[in-house]
Amino acid sequence: MTTVADDTRAAAGRDRVVVVGAGMAGLLAARVLADHYPTVLVLDRDELPREPVDRPGVPQGRHSHGLLARGRDVLETLFPGLTDDLVRRGALLADVQATTRVYIDDRPLAAAAGDLRSLRVSRRLLEWYVRQRVAALPGVEILDGTSVVDLVVDPAGGAVTGVVASPVDGDGRLEVGADVVVDASGRTTRVPVWLSRHGVTTPPEERVRVDVSYATRRFRRPPGHPDGGARTVLCPPTPQTPRAAVAIPQELGGLTVSVAGYHGDRPPTDLDGFAEFARTCCSPAIADLVAGLEPVDDGATYRFAANRRARFERAAAHPAGLVVLGDALCAFDPVFGQGMTVAALECLELGRCLSESRDDLARRFFPRAAVHLDTPWTLVVGSIGRQPDPDAVAPDGPRRRRLPERRQAVDRYVRALQRAATDDAVLADAFLRVVHLVEPSPSLLRPRYAARVAKARLAPTRAGPLGRVLGRRARPTSPTPAGAEPLDPAAPPGPTPPTLLPGTPDTSHTDAVGQHHPSITARQEATPS
Incomplete structure (x- = not known):
C-alpha cells in the first residue's frame, strides 16, 4: 500500500x-x-x-452494472483495444436490440438486429x-x-x-x-x-426521494441455457408496479440479477423470496429466466435514498x-x-x-x-417521478410541483411510443438509442417517430389488454388544454413541436456550449459523438 x-x-x-x-x-x-x-x-x-x-x-x-453502447465507444477511444482485451477475459460484446429485452408493462420492446454494441462485464473487472x-x-x-x-x-x-x-x-x-x-x-x-x-x-x-432498496444474486448460466449468451432483461418500475428487476450476463458464464423496491419496499435475498419478488415486477420474465439456475453467492443489498x-x-x-x-x-x-x-x-x-x-x-x-x-x-x-411520493423535494420547495400540461402531454406521448415500440422495431431502436445515450431524449419527438406512434394509436384493436388500451386511445378522452392545438393523428407529420421531454433543455435557445439550435434535429447534429 x-x-x-x-x-x-x-x-x-x-x-x-x-x-x-x-x-x-x-x-x-x-x-x-x-x-x-x-x-x-x-x-x-x-x-x-x-x-x-x-x-x-x-x-x-x-450489483448489476452495464456499460452502454455510448460508454463503450468512449472507453474504446480512451483505451484502444479495451473491448478486445475484456472479451478475451470473458466479457460479452452484444448487439443491443437483438439481445436486450426491455419490458413495457408486460411486453418486451421489438427485437431486431441493430448497430449498437454494448459490453456485458462486471464492475469489478472493468474497474x-x-x-x-x-x-x-x-x-x-x-x-x-x-x-x-x-x-x-x-x-x-x-x-x-x-x-x-x-x-x-x-x-x-x-x-x-x-x-x-x-x-x-x-x-x-x-x-x-x-x-x-x-x-x-x-x-x-x-433531489427526488425514491428510497430504493436493491437485492442482488449471482447465478451461473449452464451451457445451452435457453437465454444463453448475452441476453439482458430489464423490467423497469411503473406507477402501477413500483418494483424493478434486471438481469445482465457477465464474464465467464455469470449472470447478475438485481431486484429493487421503492419507497420502503425491501426485497429479500433468500432464493425463494428473491424469485417471488422478481415475479411481481411488470413481467415475470426475470423470475422465469433464473428458475433452476445455480446461485453462486448468498446475495447482497444496497439502499439508495434519492436522485x-x-x-x-x-x-x-x-x-x-x-x-x-x-x-x-x-x-x-x-x-x-x-x-x-x-x-x-x-x-x-x-x-x-x-x-x-x-x-x-x-x-x-x-x-x-x-x-x-x-x-x-x-x-x-421521469420514470420514478410518476410514482406518488409526498416527500419528494425540488429546488423550489419541499414538494414537487405538478408538471405543466404540455410536459404531461409529452410524457403521455413517450409512454405511447414505448408501447408502440413493443411491435415496431424502428421505435424500439429509437428508444434504445436514448437509453444508451447515443441520442438525446428530444430525438423521440422527431416527425418520423411521431408518425409511427400516431399510426399505432389508430391501428385496429389487437389481441390482449394492451391492444385494447391502444385502441381506446385512438380517440381523445379529455378536452384539449386551453390554447393548445388539437392533435390529428391522421395528419401528415409537420415540424417537431417545441414541447420537450421533462427535464430537457429548450433547444430553441442557445445551448450550454454556446451554439444556437433552432430545432431538435439541428441539436442532435451538433451533439458530440
Missing part, C-alpha cells in the same frame, strides 16, 4: 491535478487529465485490490482493467489507503488550491497543493460540506480550481445502468475544455457537463 507520506512530491510543486476517488469516474478523469498536466495524483481511501474483486469503497459494485491502464500512464500516480478530509481554499478569493489528506491507517495530515482538484468521490461526496466550512456558497441541488443533482451550472459563481463529476455531480437510481457512461461523457467534455484552455475551467465545464446529464436524469427521474 502507498500513502501520501511516501510521496516525496506530496507537499511541493504545482502544475498538478489531484483526483479524489479511484472509481470509474476518477480513473477516467485521470486518463483525460494526463493529456494536459504533467502530474496527476489519484487518492482513494480503499486499499485497492490487485485482482478484479469487489471492494468496500464501491458498495454498489456487487480493475481501467485502473491498470491508467496506472501505466506517464505522470499518473494512484495512492490508495489515503483519505481526503478537506479542501484547501484561498481565503482571499475562494479558489480551491489543493486538498488535505490523511493516511487511513495512520496519524497526521498533509496539504497537497494542486492547480485543479477533481471530486470523483461518488455519492458520499463531502465537497458541499467542505465548501460551506470555508464560507463558499454551495450550488443549488435538486440528486448538484446544479453547479446554475450557480452564480464557481470556485476556481474545483471540478466535480460522476456521482458526486449527479447520482441517480441506476435502473437503466447509465452511471459509468455518463461519467465517461463528462470526462470527455473535461478533455475538450482543457484542449481549449486551462483558464476558467469550472465555469466552462459545468454547463457543458449538464448537457450530458439531461437525458439520463429525464429517463430515471
